Amino acid sequence: MPDQMNRALFLDRDGVVNVEKNYVHRIADFEFVSGIMDLCACALTLGFRIIIITNQAGIARGYYTVRDYDRLTGWMLDQFSLHDVHIDRVYYCPFHPTAGLGKYKYDSYDRKPNPGMILKARKDFNLALPDSVLIGDKDTDVMAGLSAGVGYNVLLSESLPDIEDSECLHYSSLPDITAWIAGNFRQSR
């Protein structure tokens, strides 16, 4: 049985952690979204684990390598650490079902909107998904959360969602999401 206290904040990467610039893979292009550190600090105070789940089709498409991705991820985690934010794990999916090259052309269960990465995290950290929160900037992020059984799925977008309103929460900035989390969750551990 998952521990009820063991909840996670799932973050999409591009468009939530860093500003979306299409296939970001260089440190020079990686710009943290305003408010991400405060959001994470708030979530940690409330006892959330923080887990990043990211589609990285740029690897499949040959735009950059796993090594490039790993280098950027290491740097990103260092930046979080400098702000006392511990990210429990980053899951990524390097595949694409049609545009992938060679072994990366694969219809992966990990690729959002599929729930594979979230379900792996549930197993790895014994998470209570109904008590967990997911934040993404695309409908496919929300769909992955819904499919996995994440209790609170938040779309970060300045435009109105295509997805049914009833299926997700919708905010246009990270500070707004931080305020929502601070106002609706109690400290759990």
Ligand SMILES: [Mg+2]
């Ligand atoms: Mg995104």
